[in-house]
Amino acid sequence: MNYFHYIENELWCEEVPVERIVEAVGTPLYLYSYQTITRHFQVFDAAFAGVPHLICFSAKANSNIAILKTVVAAGGGVDIVSGGELFRALRAGADPKKIVYAGVGKTEQEITSALDAGILMFNIESSQELQVINSVAGRLGTRAPISLRINPDVDPLTHPHISTGLKQNKFGINIEKSRDEYRRAKELDHIDIVGVDCHIGSQITELGPFIDALTRLKDLIARLREDGIEVRYLDLGGGLGISYNEETPPHPDEYARAIIERAKDLDCTFIFEPGRVIVGNAGVLVSRVLYVKTNADKNFVIVDAGMNDLIRPSLYGSYHGIVPVREKGKGILTADVVGPICESGDFLAKAREITEVGRGDLIAVKSAGAYGFSMSSNYNSRPRAAEVLVRKDRFEIIRERETYDDLVRGERITDFVEGLK
Numbered sequence: 001m002n003y004f005h006y007i008e009n010e011l012w013c014e015e016v017p018v019e020r021i022v023e024a025v026g027t028p029l030y031l032y033s034y035q036t037i038t039r040h041f042q043v044f045d046a047a048f049a050g051v052p053h054l055i056c057f058s059a060k061a062n063s064n065i066a067i068l069k070t071v072v073a074a075g076g077g078v079d080i081v082s083g084g085e086l087f088r089a090l091r092a093g094a095d096p097k098k099i100v101y102a103g104v105g106k107t108e109q110e111i112t113s114a115l116d117a118g119i120l121m122f123n124i125e126s127s128q129e130l131q132v133i134n135s136v137a138g139r140l141g142t143r144a145p146i147s148l149r150i151n152p153d154v155d156p157l158t159h160p161h162i163s164t165g166l167k168q169n170k171f172g173i174n175i176e177k178s179r180d181e182y183r184r185a186k187e188l189d190h191i192d193i194v195g196v197d198c199h200i201g202s203q204i205t206e207l208g209p210f211i212d213a214l215t216r217l218k219d220l221i222a223r224l225r226e227d228g229i230e231v232r233y234l235d236l237g238g239g240l241g242i243s244y245n246e247e248t249p250p251h252p253d254e255y256a257r258a259i260i261e262r263a264k265d266l267d268c269t270f271i272f273e274p275g276r277v278i279v280g281n282a283g284v285l286v287s288r289v290l291y292v293k294t295n296a297d298k299n300f301v302i303v304d305a306g307m308n309d310l311i312r313p314s315l316y317g318s319y320h321g322i323v324p325v326r327e328k329g330k331g332i333l334t335a336d337v338v339g340p341i342c343e344s345g346d347f348l349a350k351a352r353e354i355t356e357v358g359r360g361d362l363i364a365v366k367s368a369g370a371y372g373f374s375m376s377s378n379y380n381s382r383p384r385a386a387e388v389l390v391r392k393d394r395f396e397i398i399r400e401r402e403t404y405d406d407l408v409r410g411e412r413i414t415d416f417v418e419g420l421k
């Protein structure tokens, strides 16, 4: 359920026509619906109302501080994977006691910042990381609250690049070694074991993989308790999929029911780290058609947003719906919708049937709220798009469109590149 809809053939976001926002802000433009984000958060939160739980929104899905603040204001915490995301979460006013920190490559500096902030827990991804966190905490005269991120070796049945819980993936600690690793952690002076964590992948559209992971983690928790290790938190990560095209992922209620019925007696506070399911369908990328052309009987619709703005189609072959901002009742066109970037991999859709569009028309690329702007780049020296948040009849720019000066910020021409002398 989202708040993008047509009124008299015109696309609106909540109570504002998209065209009006484009007139004020230009294209390309990321447009998010506040009510959609809060609704998605509340539905997810309500699904777990029967058990103690904490929902930490995954910042990497959409890290704009206004979006983080929206989730924080709804009662959420934040799941971070870098010092930069910690900075953003704190800037957005997140309660440090609701921040969980994953990632295979945490630096000592990042660990120090997270300990200083007093986060809820580190989700540790290797033995070496455990040792480093122990010694950094020791230097700071404190103790680090930790879970081990378990790699449960389950196949999430999703795109290989977003599968993270198979034993050949770089993430987490192999479940077979985890009991020993916990025993070692228990001996460390500056480590407080607080939980068990996993995150098996993203855009998961079936319950089976989640249930398999949960079953293995429950078993591990039982063994840890035999070893006298207290487990207060069970963090099941994120990964619940959304409908981009014809996928039918489980509703958060079904997902919650499957987990609660299997784990309600575990005496743990559940943590979830949803990203995509909260913001994915709460955002669109609005772009203007620059040219339409035909090469070798193939139609190309060239728009002013490219792979630097939305890389998912190029990176994963992902499907994003493409709709006209104003429906003119024209015919259907089969075309590749491509950007201005000098790469054949720069496309938003391939061989797609879309409503016929012409130069100057506006299109909306749907389901672009997650892993859209947050994965964007300046490739081809393209300033990054503006981001706008709509709430009811109001809209605000939450990130200015970048300028050419932004592009060269921090760059300098040194003496030795001047001339050939």
Ligand SMILES: *Cc1c(COP(=O)(O)O)cnc(C)c1O
Pocket (backbone or CB within 6 Å): 058, 060, 061, 079, 081, 102, 103, 199, 201, 202, 203, 237, 238, 239, 240, 273, 274, 275, 276, 277, 370
């Ligand atoms: C990316 C990520 C998430 C969020 O995944 P979604 O599929 O967007 O829900 C959660 N936890 C961790 C550790 C992640 O890396």
